[in-house]
Amino acid sequence: MSDHIWRAANGGVLLWEPATEAAIVQREEEQPQQDVRDYASSLDCEEEERILPSFEDVFISPRIEPEASQDSLMLESSSSLSSFLEIRNSTPTGTSRYSSFGSSEILSGNALFSQLKQFAITPMRERPGVPETSSEAQSKSSEYDSSSIDVQSTPCPHRMLSKSTSQALLESDKENYHSDRGTKANSSKRVRRRLDFKMKRPTLHFTPTPRPRDARPGGKKYRRKTSSDCSTPLSKELSNLESLENLRNLERPQFHLWEEDERTLLTILYRWYDSTNIWAIPQVFNKITGLNLQLRSVRYQFTSHILLYGGRAYPEFARVMAVPFHDPEGIYKDIYQIIDEAAADIGLELPRREIEEMFVSGMARYAKSPKTRRTYKSLVRRAAEREKARFAPMNQCVQLTSPRPPLSIPKELLGHKALVLRAEEEVDECWIDAEDLSSPISPELTKRTIAFRVWDSESRTDFSEETGFTSQAFTIWRGEYPPPFSPEGQGQQALKVLTNLHLCLKGGASTFVSLSTSLLQALVKASAMDNPSIAVVALDHPLLTTPNKTLPAADILRMLKAEGQAWWARYKGHAERMVWATVPASTILSHFPIAHLCDLAEKDDICAQILNLDEFRRGRRTRFVSNAMRDKQNLLIPSIAKAMGTIARVFGMHSKKVGLVHIQGLIAALVDSFQLMHNSGDVAHDKDMAYAFARELRSKRHSMEDVTRAFREGVKQGREIVGYYESRRRWKAGRSMTG
Numbered sequence: 016m017s018d019h020i021w022r023a024a025n026g027g028v029l030l031w032e033p034a035t036e037a038a039i040v041q042r043e044e045e046q047p048q049q050d051v052r053d054y055a056s057s058l059d060c061e062e063e064e065r066i067l068p069s070f071e072d073v074f075i076s077p078r079i080e081p082e083a084s085q086d087s088l089m090l091e092s093s094s095s096l097s098s099f100l101e102i103r104n105s106t107p108t109g110t111s112r113y114s115s116f117g118s119s120e121i122l123s124g125n126a127l128f129s130q131l132k133q134f135a136i137t138p139m140r141e142r143p144g145v146p147e148t149s150s151e152a153q154s155k156s157s158e159y160d161s162s163s164i165d166v167q168s169t170p171c172p173h174r175m176l177s178k179s180t181s182q183a184l185l186e187s188d189k190e191n192y193h194s195d196r197g198t199k200a201n202s203s204k205r206v207r208r209r210l211d212f213k214m215k216r217p218t219l220h221f222t223p224t225p226r227p228r229d230a231r232p233g234g235k236k237y238r239r240k241t242s243s244d245c246s247t248p249l250s251k252e253l254s255n256l257e258s259l260e261n262l263r264n265l266e267r268p269q270f271h272l273w274e275e276d277e278r279t280l281l282t283i284l285y286r287w288y289d290s291t292n293i294w295a296i297p298q299v300f301n302k303i304t305g306l307n308l309q310l311r312s313v314r315y316q317f318t319s320h321i322l323l324y325g326g327r328a329y330p331e332f333a334r335v336m337a338v339p340f341h342d343p344e345g346i347y348k349d350i351y352q353i354i355d356e357a358a359a360d361i362g363l364e365l366p367r368r369e370i371e372e373m374f375v376s377g378m379a380r381y382a383k384s385p386k387t388r389r390t391y392k393s394l395v396r397r398a399a400e401r402e403k404a405r406f407a408p409m410n411q412c413v414q415l416t417s418p419r420p421p422l423s424i425p426k427e428l429l430g431h432k433a434l435v436l437r438a439e440e441e442v443d444e445c446w447i448d449a450e451d452l453s454s455p456i457s458p459e460l461t462k463r464t465i466a467f468r469v470w471d472s473e474s475r476t477d478f479s480e481e482t483g484f485t486s487q488a489f490t491i492w493r494g495e496y497p498p499p500f501s502p503e504g505q506g507q508q509a510l511k512v513l514t515n516l517h518l519c520l521k522g523g524a525s526t527f528v529s530l531s532t533s534l535l536q537a538l539v540k541a542s543a544m545d546n547p548s549i550a551v552v553a554l555d556h557p558l559l560t561t562p563n564k565t566l567p568a569a570d571i572l573r574m575l576k577a578e579g580q581a582w583w584a585r586y587k588g589h590a591e592r593m594v595w596a597t598v599p600a601s602t603i604l605s606h607f608p609i610a611h612l613c614d615l616a617e618k619d620d621i622c623a624q625i626l627n628l629d630e631f632r633r634g635r636r637t638r639f640v641s642n643a644m645r646d647k648q649n650l651l652i653p654s655i656a657k658a659m660g661t662i663a664r665v666f667g668m669h670s671k672k673v674g675l676v677h678i679q680g681l682i683a684a685l686v687d688s689f690q691l692m693h694n695s696g697d698v699a700h701d702k703d704m705a706y707a708f709a710r711e712l713r714s715k716r717h718s719m720e721d722v723t724r725a726f727r728e729g730v731k732q733g734r735e736i737v738g739y740y741e742s743r744r745r746w747k748a749g750r751s752m753t754g
Contacts, residue, residue, distance in 0.1 A: 682729025
């Protein structure tokens with residue numbers, strides 16, 4: 016049995032009173048040696064505190080000593096159980112069982128008990144929300160709760176008191192724990208800075224849309240709390256909202272998606288107005304557009320973005336730059352007036368430029384950064400798609416729906432044939448020929464000013480910078496070349512023999528040099544060569560216009576076939592020209608390796624779109640490649656016209672010895688060979704394209720106005736050639752259907 020007792024204090028407090036030293040010595044003899052060692056350590060502490068344990072020992076659970084062995088654990092459990100039964104049978108106010116000891120020690124203990132009672136009464140009464148019969152017991156039980164099983168080293172209160180109040184004490188501890196934790200969390204919680212500055216914000220509550228709950232294991236539903244679960248205060252005062260928006264813009268500028276009209280206005284401002292005051296043009300731009308963009312953002316958009324990517328990425332920039340600086344036609348006359356009025360309204364002096372400033376644009380194409388080059392290609396591709404989609408409806412033939420004509424109409428046109436519908440066979444709708452048109456509707460356009468010649472190291476024709484092209488038969492000829500034969504009289508027979516040998520690929524040494532007025536045909540022939548080169552020849556040169564010097568191959572083939580010759584020829588020879596003996600170097604406008612066109616196509620996506628060099632492969636015929644070009648449906652737009660200017664520079668059309676008719680001839684060859692579609696009804700659109708071509712060509716001999724005029728004439732000529740061959744194709748198709 017235990018030698019310690021519990022003494023009652025006011026307010027339901029139980030005080031633990033240890034036994035005197037004499038009783039402890041007597042008790043030690045009856046306990047096992049392990050208990051003696053444990054209890055001796057406790058006697059040392061009690062001796063220092065003069066029997067009464069310290070305040071910490073009473074209200075703080077003692078440290079649990081590790082068990083020595085399984086036997087000692089069993090002994091401690093049995094002794095603790097007996098001690099617990101003795102405490103349970105004792106009364107709260109029970110007298111001391113050790114009254115035989117000296118009264119002086121007991122009196123001194125009572126005096127200390129009374130002081131400790133007075134100390135413990137006040138805090139116990141101030142504890143709220145605890146039942147009257149068990150409030151102090153709950154606190155006592157919570158303080159003496161321990162995992163130790165030895166009552167002597169870890170005394171415990173009455174079992175019934177702990178059992179009756181354990182649930183309430185657990186809830187109280189949880190509440191105190193969460194309150195302390197919440198206070199600590201709130202003290203260290205991060206606070207996000209808001210730009211409201213304690214402005215008046217009347218609360219405007221709304222009911223958030225319920226979100227679906229996620230199913231979790233155990234059959235419970237959980238939902239994460241979001242910011243939408245809380246009521247959002249909004250401001251009713253417009254001035255407060257505007258102020259808040261302005262303050263936000265100070266920290267982070269608003270994002271702006273630039274439109275085509277805005278870039279056009281920006282280009283006009285920087286091209287025709289002085290930008291010495293770097294903030295003047297951005298202010299005028301904001302005034303006209305009604306935007307509130309940062310001035311440095313407006314300036315950056317032109318100087319570091321539009322100029323960087325150039326007119327191929329932004330066709331609106333190319334259209335503005337294609338207009339002559341003095342603007343003779345007054346295209347932007349109204350915009351100039353709007354700009355001047357806007358500058359006057361804000362009190363800025365924005366003078367006009369007297370001399371045009373040359374802007375270097377499109378350098379992103381050659382940037383070192385792969386990301387910049389990829390962005391440039393993406394912008395160019397999207398710009399081409401937008402321009403093609405914009406002008407595509409203009410080239411579509413609009414067919415008006417009308418009632419079906421009666422079957423009694425005597426004539427119809429089908430495949431450019433005049434047909435008659437026989438009344439007796441109206442039900443069968445059988446068509447017969449009424450008139451035989453043996454020739455196409457449009458006459459052949461044979462007036463060409465330039466021609467092309469391709470060759471490589473295996474060609475039979477010799478080439479040198481000093482002499483030009485020399486036919487194989489005259490490579491060993493010394494002195495002046497003999498004059499060409501006349502197709503009339505006795506010379507006709509010699510001409511038939513020589514031309515038949517030249518046109519036959521298996522013939523001997525030829526006395527002629529072949530040229531092609533079709534760039535497409537020349538490139539198709541070059542696709543079968545190794546490292547070919549191409550030359551541009553001026554057909555209007557005096558050395559080539561002498562009588563019988565240059566002969567059309569089509570006329571020669573008709574003459575030969577009339578006598579049963581050239582039976583192996585499958586083509587008509589409309590684009591081929593046969594030059595007698597030699598093509599002098601003075602007639603050659605330029606020559607270069609075709610690899611330069613390949614390099615240009617790799618660097619420029621628009622040029623690659625025009626040239627379509629992938630279609631030129633060994634073994635393909637000209638008709639097949641022409642049909643592939645037609646299927647591309649490339650539309651003439653300012654960006655395409657500018658790319659044509661780049662191609663023309665590769666062909667040497669910017670040099671001083673090139674005339675306007677040669678530029679016109681090259682444009683016609685590009686339109687004809689690559690099947691470029693054109694809308695001839697939009698005059699302003701034609702001017703934009705012509706100026707874009709002229710600015711990119713930068714001719715050293717001709718003015719920009721003359722080049723633009725040559726461009727328009729070349730486009731017209733090229734479309735006429737395309738129309739001529741299309742009419743022949745339809746005519747042949749009509750004959751095959753009706754024949």
